[in-house]
Amino acid sequence: MTPTLQALRGGGKRALAHALALIETARGTETLAALLDEAAADPKAHVAGLTGPPGVGKSTLTNALVRDWRAKGESVGVIAVDPSSRATGGALLGDRARIATDPEDRKVFVRSMAARDRLGGLSDDTVAAMALMRALFDRVLVESVGIGQSEADISFAADTVVLCIQPGSGDSLQFMKAGVMELPDIVVVTKADMGAAAKRARSDVEGALTLFSREDDWVPPVVLVSAPTGEGLDALHEALARHRAHLGVEGLRRRRARQEDMWIAEATRSRFGSEGAGAARALKIAARGPFGREREIALALRAALSAVRR
Numbered sequence: 001m002t003p004t005l006q007a008l009r010g011g012g013k014r015a016l017a018h019a020l021a022l023i024e025t026a027r028g029t030e031t032l033a034a035l036l037d038e039a040a041a042d043p044k045a046h047v048a049g050l051t052g053p054p055g056v057g058k059s060t061l062t063n064a065l066v067r068d069w070r071a072k073g074e075s076v077g078v079i080a081v082d083p084s085s086r087a088t089g090g091a092l093l094g095d096r097a098r099i100a101t102d103p104e105d106r107k108v109f110v111r112s113m114a115a116r117d118r119l120g121g122l123s124d125d126t127v128a129a130m131a132l133m134r135a136l137f138d139r140v141l142v143e144s145v146g147i148g149q150s151e152a153d154i155s156f157a158a159d160t161v162v163l164c165i166q167p168g169s170g171d172s173l174q175f176m177k178a179g180v181m182e183l184p185d186i187v188v189v190t191k192a193d194m195g196a197a198a199k200r201a202r203s204d205v206e207g208a209l210t211l212f213s214r215e216d217d218w219v220p221p222v223v224l225v226s227a228p229t230g231e232g233l234d235a236l237h238e239a240l241a242r243h244r245a246h247l248g249v250e251g252l253r254r255r256r257a258r259q260e261d262m263w264i265a266e267a268t269r270s271r272f273g274s275e276g277a278g279a280a281r282a283l284k285i286a287a288r289g290p291f292g293r294e295r296e297i298a299l300a301l302r303a304a305l306s307a308v309r310r
């Protein structure tokens with residue numbers, strides 16, 4: 001049975017785990033779409049998306065951010081999009097950090113989800129899980145490996161996109177310069193304890209950022225962070241707060257509305273191809289919420305297809 005949002009708000013981790021399992025098994029049912037739309041219409045958390053190449057330090061940073069938020073009494077939901085789980089079942093790198101939280105702590109919840117493809121693209125399930133968790137927690141953090149184009153995916157799901165770059169690695173910079181990558185809202189240079197190389201990375205990033213003109217007048221801050229020493233964490237918190245304030249209520253609403261349109265278009269295209277996505281634009285849709293809209297489009301297109309088959 002699909003729980004209500006109210007039941008989830010009072011139900012703790014087990015109820016949430018059950019609802020997340022439904023996202024993976026009951027996709028496309030009316031009751032699940034209704035629950036997801038209820039959640040999408042009543043967001044609570046600010047969603048941070050942490051992206052960057054494998055091994056850059058995303059999980060280590062996630063642990064540090066979660067610790068700080070919990071110390072302030074904020075509840076936190078984490079989604080770790082795991083590119084390795086589908087491909088090999090094993091870790092991409094030997095020394096990757098685990099996101100470790102206190103199992104007794106009822107106000108932090110961590111969920112791993114498989115990526116859509118090997119490069120770390122977000123799946124429809126990830127987006128649905130994010131929408132649900134966004135209605136339940138004060139903070140949501142999505143960690144996803146981003147390599148080139150798949151980085152753009154995180155902007156489908158995050159209010160603030162944080163790109164992590166490691167000193168001495170030119171990759172992400174190359175992607176940025178080539179315009180392959182969606183522009184992040186904040187850039188973190190990780191492993192700042194690596195000294196001069198970290199400072200050099202920061203000026204490289206700042207240089208690369210000047211090559212872009214943004215739609216808005218936000219200047220993405222570049223923050224040096226060392227997880228083991230804690231250096232730069234306060235600056236990162238401050239940058240997150242500043243970006244949130246910059247968006248404001250109306251900017252956030254617009255950004256999320258645009259994301260919802262993108263989810264629907266993506267989901268429709270992946271199921272029905274570009275012709276299906278084109279035909280969907282002409283449909284009259286009664287549902288208001290994104291998950292109901294997506295479902296209604298899928299039902300209409302499927303009905304049209306089966307009429308052809310008959």
Ligand SMILES: Nc1nc2c(ncn2[C@@H]2O[C@H](COP(=O)(O)OP(=O)(O)OP(=O)(O)O)[C@@H](O)[C@H]2O)c(=O)[nH]1
Pocket residue numbers: 053054055056057058059060061092093095096097098145190191192193194225226227228
């Ligand atoms: N010196 C130093 N090492 C770090 C820092 N942050 C992370 N590391 C190390 O870098 C390695 C990878 O860190 P992770 O946090 O697992 O990186 P990740 O980006 O989550 O990796 P994937 O999930 O595999 O993409 C681990 O060995 C960490 O201990 C840092 O600030 N300084």
Ligand SMILES: [Mg+2]
Pocket residue numbers: 058059060096097143
């Ligand atoms: Mg990780």
